[in-house]
Amino acid sequence: MPERPDDDRRTFLRIAVIGGIGILTAGAGAASVFLPPRTGESAGVGPQPLIPIARLAALLKEEVLSLEISLSVRDGWRLRTRRQRVYLQRVADGDEASAFKALSAVCSHAGCGIEYREKDKQFHCPCHGAEFKLDGTLQKGPAPRDMDPLDVTVAEHEGAAWLFVNWQEFAMGTEQRTPRGNA
Secondary structure, eight states, X not given: OOOOHHHHHHHHHHHHHHHHHHHHHHHHXXXXXXXXXXXXXXXXXXXXXXXXXXXXXXXXXXXXXXXXEEEEEEETTEEEEEEEEEEEEEOSSSSSGGGEEEEEOBXXXXXXXXXXXTTTTEEEOTXXXXXXXXXXXXXXXXXXXXXXXXXXXXXXETTEEEEEEEOOEEOSSOSSOOEEOOO
16 A cells, blocks of 8 residues: 555654754753853852851850851853861951951861861861861871961851851862862
8 A cells, every 4th residue: 555645744744853852952962061151150260259157256266166168169061069167266356357267177188077176175187197286287297287277258248247268279288388279
């Protein structure tokens, strides 16, 4: 029995629709590779924006406050988020930035997370045994340098004075504090 013209049209339309969907899908994927990240988001290199970390009223003198910050980096079409620990201390009276100290919890030896021991009033790296005084000064190796300080700023946030931290990563395994990208 000969094919009807309607069957030829249906077959053509089916192939055209499926082929069109395939071409659109491939084109969208290819376009995302070549388009730059949206403005206002980190492209993966350079300093992170200032992060509000604590109300000034929450920081008592001589007390170590351990907080986690969330860092986000746009990687092409994907937003990667990771958490990083920061230690805060009020080292003087007043509400100026100089009255506060922020330390990165990343060990300068191999990048392990530094812990604070309340009973000893010192910092300790559980990976290789490095110890740091309360002010972040290296007391016992193998870490090659003191804990890395982070810049802080005091500004208005949510109707109160807050401490903002400028997250920065540094090269590991060196005595010199060398900044590196924040990917």
